[in-house]
Amino acid sequence: MKKSNIFKLLIITMVVFSLLVISSCEKNSSESYKGLLGTWISTDLIDTVEFKTDHDFYKTVGIPKDHFYYSVSGDSMTIQYSGALYILVQPTNHYYKLTENSLTIDLEHCYGFRSQIINFTKK
Secondary structure (H helix, E strand, O other): HHHHHHHHHHHHHHHHHHHHHHHHOOOOOOOOOHHHHHEEOOOOOOOOOEEEEOOOOEEEOOOOOOEEEEEEOOOOOEEEEOOOOOOOOOEEEEEEEEEEOOEEEEOOOOOOOOOOOOEEEEE
């Protein structure tokens, strides 16, 4: 009888520990895009992007209002061109860093942008 109580206690302890570990993992907040919303101008004044929603942004230099889809996960942003040229461009992943008024995106190999790390300031 004692062994079964110890076994039950061990199982309960393992379940509680597992739940604590799982619940403490960082969740990808569905609100992580909110800091991106608004207009951002590159520090060299060449590119301007406007994040409208949690999945749409527009590049307003070059072809006016060129549309892109995006999603964020951790420090990565997936970007896919969906603009006026109606061409199929596969989504690409890019490192980004966001602070209150500063946005840095590594846009290497991103269709529609110069292939470099671009720093933006919030307008």
